[in-house]
Amino acid sequence: MIALILEDRCDGCNACVATCPTDVFDATETAPIIARIDACQTCYMCELYCAKDAIYVAPDQNAAETVEYEAVLASGQLGQIRRDHGWDRPSEPGHLDPYRLLGPLLNEGAETAVRRWSVQHGGA
Amino acid sequence: MSDRTRHTDVLVIGGGMAATWAAIAAAETGARVILVDKGFVGTSGVTATGGPNHWWVSPDPVLRREAIEKRLRLSEGLGDGEWMARILDLTWRYLPSLAKHYPFGSDGKGGIYYSGVRGSEYMRALRAAALEAGATILDHHPALELLSDSEGRVTGARGHAPRLDADWRIEAGAVILATGGCAFRSGLIGSHCNTGDGYLMGVEAGAELSGMEFSIAYTLSPAWASTRTLPYFAARFYDGAGQELDIPPGRAGHVHEQALGRALMQGPVLADLSEAPLALRPILHRIQPFTPAPFARRGIDLFKERFPVWLFGEGTIRGTGGLRIADHDCRTTVAGLFAAGDAATRELVTGAASGGGSVNSAWALSSGRIAGAAAAREALERGGKAKAPSRGLGQIGLAPSSEHRDLDLKGIDRTIGGEMHDYDKALWRNRDSLTASLLKLDGIWTDIARHGHAKGRKGIALRETAALAASARWCTAAALARSETRGIQVRIDRPEADPAQAHRLLTGGLDRVWTRFEHSSLVEAAA
Numbered sequence A: 001m002i003a004l005i006l007e008d009r010c011d012g013c014n015a016c017v018a019t020c021p022t023d024v025f026d027a028t029e030t031a032p033i034i035a036r037i038d039a040c041q042t043c044y045m046c047e048l049y050c051a052k053d054a055i056y057v058a059p060d061q062n063a064a065e066t067v068e069y070e071a072v073l074a075s076g077q078l079g080q081i082r083r084d085h086g087w088d089r090p091s092e093p094g095h096l097d098p099y100r101l102l103g104p105l106l107n108e109g110a111e112t113a114v115r116r117w118s119v120q121h122g123g124a
Numbered sequence B: 001m002s003d004r005t006r007h008t009d010v011l012v013i014g015g016g017m018a019a020t021w022a023a024i025a026a027a028e029t030g031a032r033v034i035l036v037d038k039g040f041v042g043t044s045g046v047t048a049t050g051g052p053n054h055w056w057v058s059p060d061p062v063l064r065r066e067a068i069e070k071r072l073r074l075s076e077g078l079g080d081g082e083w084m085a086r087i088l089d090l091t092w093r094y095l096p097s098l099a100k101h102y103p104f105g106s107d108g109k110g111g112i113y114y115s116g117v118r119g120s121e122y123m124r125a126l127r128a129a130a131l132e133a134g135a136t137i138l139d140h141h142p143a144l145e146l147l148s149d150s151e152g153r154v155t156g157a158r159g160h161a162p163r164l165d166a167d168w169r170i171e172a173g174a175v176i177l178a179t180g181g182c183a184f185r186s187g188l189i190g191s192h193c194n195t196g197d198g199y200l201m202g203v204e205a206g207a208e209l210s211g212m213e214f215s216i217a218y219t220l221s222p223a224w225a226s227t228r229t230l231p232y233f234a235a236r237f238y239d240g241a242g243q244e245l246d247i248p249p250g251r252a253g254h255v256h257e258q259a260l261g262r263a264l265m266q267g268p269v270l271a272d273l274s275e276a277p278l279a280l281r282p283i284l285h286r287i288q289p290f291t292p293a294p295f296a297r298r299g300i301d302l303f304k305e306r307f308p309v310w311l312f313g314e315g316t317i318r319g320t321g322g323l324r325i326a327d328h329d330c331r332t333t334v335a336g337l338f339a340a341g342d343a344a345t346r347e348l349v350t351g352a353a354s355g356g357g358s359v360n361s362a363w364a365l366s367s368g369r370i371a372g373a374a375a376a377r378e379a380l381e382r383g384g385k386a387k388a389p390s391r392g393l394g395q396i397g398l399a400p401s402s403e404h405r406d407l408d409l410k411g412i413d414r415t416i417g418g419e420m421h422d423y424d425k426a427l428w429r430n431r432d433s434l435t436a437s438l439l440k441l442d443g444i445w446t447d448i449a450r451h452g453h454a455k456g457r458k459g460i461a462l463r464e465t466a467a468l469a470a471s472a473r474w475c476t477a478a479a480l481a482r483s484e485t486r487g488i489q490v491r492i493d494r495p496e497a498d499p500a501q502a503h504r505l506l507t508g509g510l511d512r513v514w515t516r517f518e519h520s521s522l523v524e525a526a527a
Helices: A015-019 A069-075 A080-085 A097-120 B017-028 B061-074 B081-100 B119-133 B197-204 B254-266 B358-382 B409-421 B431-451 B456-481
Strands: A002-005 A055-057 B005-013 B033-036 B136-138 B143-148 B154-161 B166-177 B218-222 B236-239 B269-272 B307-313 B337-339 B505-508 B514-517
Touching: A002 A069, B005 B017, B005 B154, B005 B358, B017 B033, B017 B119, B017 B166, B017 B358, B033 B166, B061 B081, B081 B119, B081 B358, B119 B136, B143 B166, B143 B197, B143 B456, B154 B456, B166 B197, B166 B358, B197 B337, B197 B456, B236 B254, B254 B269, B254 B307, B307 B409, B337 B358, B409 B431, B409 B456, B431 B456, B456 B505, B456 B514
Parallel strands: B005 B033, B005 B166, B033 B136, B166 B337
Antiparallel strands: A002 A055, B143 B154, B154 B166, B218 B307, B236 B269, B269 B307, B505 B514
16 A cells, blocks of 8 residues: 655645555655555555655555655666666557567466476376 | 536546547447546556557457467457457457557567557557547546446446545436456556546446456565566575475466465565576566566576565456446446446457456456447437436445544555465465455445545545455355366365356345356355
8 A cells, every 4th residue: 555655756736645545644844745655555646646756555455554764765776667667658669569479478377287287186 | 416417428537548448439429428537647657657458359250269269268258259350350350449649559460469469558559549549548546436427327426636635426317337357456657547437337237247266376486676577487486595396387376376376374485587588588577567677676687696586466456257248339337337458358259268358458458448339329329418416325424324434454454465466375275265254344444434534645545445345245256156276266265167067157235245157046145
């Protein structure tokens, strides 16, 4: 669940307030506040839409977590999801090229499991 | 209040794939279009966090025919080849039209890879395309009920905008329900808002549902974080003591889920992904960045360390049930009301099989476009404003029949979710357990109908709980009435298909839930 908004990074654009699908945030005069954490579904969309990498979502979707500012900074995770997406370069050709490999790789994994189970059960 | 009423030709309710494709198709005709979404168009729903693959077959007549014949066999008598051909055609023609807004990648053979898209970019592109086509998008505008005129024609909707602390009312020439499926608050990523609102609003207007028995499906995920794209298929599984579990492979379907469910009811189940495809490891974060993050943030190397897993219920999202489609244009059985995407039944294109992934996505695009264009045509033909005064059609949660009481909505939601997705019930469906579930769900429904009343955000939450209860009752009643095993409807007390039940099963009703097979006029009370 959403765990931290880094006020020193936040520029008050309120993109997280607008884009959160479950309306977790409220705007204030400065950085938004986490107003309804029980509605957070840990979907990471606020991180994706935060241009300042000022939001950290903790990984447990079943319970709120308390995180330390320094530890979050040190984790290298701030903005990681946005960078991995290439979210800021939507028109740049090629950055979604690996996507086509998803289906074949999932199939390969499924076949691995089929073969292994067959061997374990003495089948052909 | 009347000064807050807006008028439009087409009102689309929902904000995912089907809703946005509907808004685009409607706006392209020149009709005025308003789309209202409970969340934010771009992030809400299960597409944004997923990676939808579309059923994608080139127009070669032989390839198309083979693809359709294969799906018809999987549909076990409930699919429709003509609808399959339509969605293959529409998907092939229209998915590439997003190229201005979506960075389609290479197919590795000198061409462009269209069929699989990453959800967050896809929904961002659909939002941009809908706005460009001229649709008006109202985010954070959950609908509470449909409106109709004195003849029962749907003429709009009413809702509440919590961010504005204001009620809203929109009158329209035609209304499209594209509110998605229902995952019963299972924790499935992106599904928190998928509470079956469209099913409830539709049935309140007099619409029928179809295929609600096809509502059991799960996604395997880390126990602490639902993700929908992961290489679990190659996983080995272990119990808490480190003993390897004998789990049939994922391709085995129901027995795979039963084996995992049985183990999960006894204690933690740990997955070992050390045999996952090597080629996936260095690029997983580029394919689906939401997947590795929950591991990295727990300090777990997902390909080297074992970690606990959970089966997250998908309900009618990966199931197939929804509002009955009554004609070629995605009309429901109610005048002025259309349905698209997971809010509609997908049996026409999947039959009794899950449409998970590709067929459901092609259906969302195609049914959205079909409904959008047809709704616009109908609204423009009728011309301008609704001609008769309209009234709200909602009852439960809006107008209690007895004295108001505070209800523990979160507790009720959990109970409903348990009746739908607890492994012992869902994976071992049988007459006795389904009957007991239905009785319990009927009690919940009655309590809400008698005592539930709230305004503002609480009012929205109350209607969500009512929609969850209603959807669970329809799913359960349909599973009880289909006394056989067909496709993803598995009854352990009726393990074979019954040729006499090779028909679509309809359900509906509010205080009294009914079911009937589509070919028959015989109505059975479910309780």
